[in-house]
Amino acid sequence: MVRLAFACWVLGFSNPVMAKAPVPKTVPPQPALIVVEDVTGTTGPVDRRRLLRVGVKNGKLLPSEMVWEGNLRFFGHFGGHRLVDDRYFVTKFGGVIDLRDKKVIHDEDNGTLCAVDGTKVLFRVTSVQREEGLFSFDLTTGKVVKEAGPLDGKFVLKGTVAPDGIAAIESGPGDELFLNQLGTERKSLGKGFRVDLSPLASVSASAPVTWINNGVVITQKGNGKLFTVDISSQATELVAIKDVPKGVVSAPYFFRDGSNRLVYVCGPTAHAIDPDKKTATKYEWRDLGHGFEASWTWVPKLGHKIRLNGKVIGEFNCSPHAAKTASGCLALEAQPAEEGRGPPDRVAVWTTESGEWTVLKVRPNCVVGWVK
Template sequence: MVRLALACWVLGFSNPVTAKAPVPKTVPPQPALIVVEDVTGATGTVDRRRLLRIGVKNGKLFPSEMVWEGNLRFFGHFGGHRLVDDRYFVTKFGGVIDLRDKKVIHDEDNGTLCAVDGTKVLFRVTSAQREAGLFSFDLATGKVVKEAGPLDGKFVLKGTVAPDGMAAIESGPGDELFLNQLGAERFSLGKGFRVDLSPFASVSASAPVTWINNGVVITQKGNGKLFTVDISGQATELVTAKDVPKEVVGAPYFFRDGSNRLIYVCGPTAHAIDPDKKTATKYEWRDLGHGFEASWTWVPKLGHKIRLNGKVIGEFNCSPHAAKTAPGCLALEAQPAEEGRGPPDRVAVWTTESDEWTVLKVRPNCVVGWMR
């Protein structure tokens, strides 16, 4: 009996039960904000710029980390940059900084960024001091290749370029629209496309134009009177936006908001345009993306109201078009609302995890965007 008990005791310990390790929790990548900061020299003027990365964890911001500092020419003025593959900062000139390695990998300050196609950064050079044409910088290999001559390729078309890059519309001179296509003569799409300007307007203005597909644009024949025009020149009345000013000082324009809605701006008014339903709806809150909105109207000493999912979360003097959003995150180039309108002197950041604003004491040249 003792032997049997001893045998069972030995067998029990020779085959121990192995406890399963807990399944590791999937931690979502934390966002980081990329900002270009103006830096002043001894004379008080801006003489260089810094590229900053501000990490966020659990809704809280880390101190700013300098990625790179350089001259004004590399960055230029007022944005136009983009982030690629959550690693590369591409300037509007075609220059590239590797955000991970914190160094310039393509030093270009005289080109015009055309597109980013896969790993290729495409930029056009028109300077008389160097070889002109369309060039590419490959993010993977680091090589620069000339893709086309100065007058070749789809990026040479003048005017508002179609989504596929194969055609462009020029508005003006006068009230005439022109179609430019690769390998074809310039073609008139008709006249009567005009802006009704105030006598106080200091400059002339051409009718605004935007593409709704590769064959049709929207424009106007007088303030608020919107028409579609196809590439054969067929003009069709679309809709008349109500309550727009009869005369304006600045040119009307179109843009796409954070929900990709087409917005028509004429003077202080804005309307959301639905080309399929042929409607123009008064636009009172600018969609910034990811549930964030800014009031269209700016109010002295109040600025723009900012809201998230319909709830007001703050008021700032800011330029809503420069706001950058990500899921649960918003960054604004801002001033306190009570200080009046002026250049931004800080970056205001909201995160849903913290449910509060954090103000970064940096002088923003531009907020570039969010990356993971």
């Protein structure tokens, strides 16, 4: 009995409970910046462009990596490109580069990008030198399919297209608005929609238009006098903004900022518009997304102030509309503020992790955005 107890005691110590292996930490994917770089030839002018991928590790920029280099025609000028699924670079013409495999998978430089619908890149071709119509390129299969003829489909509508794509508002000629819908004739929505131009203006201008839902747009009847117009032609005064120029040299316009606020720009002034409350609030900081903002006003030798969560982090000559943000990351096409306005000669990158700016010394044609 004593021997049995001793044996059990020995076995108990000879088979200790194994310690559990530590659970590996989940490392979040590191972001990477995608930039189109202008490259000069031996004689001086820009003669080609490079697509660059710039990784970030622990808040610091890694050396830039060339994804692809090609002619000017493939990229075109100054943006309009998209990033899809953190893998594909889609040009404004419908061309596609696979960022992972570093190659062109759809060589298109004469189309017009209409939309990206799932795995389909939709682009329209209008050229007498080739078959016209709406085409799709499938990112998965690599096949090109003709989806519609040159005059078919929702992407042929003229004007500012509604969110659902089946209607568009055309501003002008003159002070008249027109409704274009698939399968119906052009319809007038009324007159009196105008822009008050300065005597210094060298061109005419049509009233700006933006959709707030599939049945209603906002436009103007004179600078700062905003109206809603529905597709049945009912026009209703929305708000009258007093502190806008009486005459402008270029047309006012609308845009959505990084918080999806609707902003009305007239001359140097900007106002955030709330269609539900029928209010217009002076717009002093442009929301770039992810907590980053740029001052609306540009100041000589100071440029635009840049801030994060309300705290100023820098000043640059830059185009805030071209800024690209991700969580904790901002990229600007920039110049030092003290050098005055001019074409950007660098990309300035801020990361929250480093708490500082890093300058990427490339000549940017455009900053495309961030991928994981």
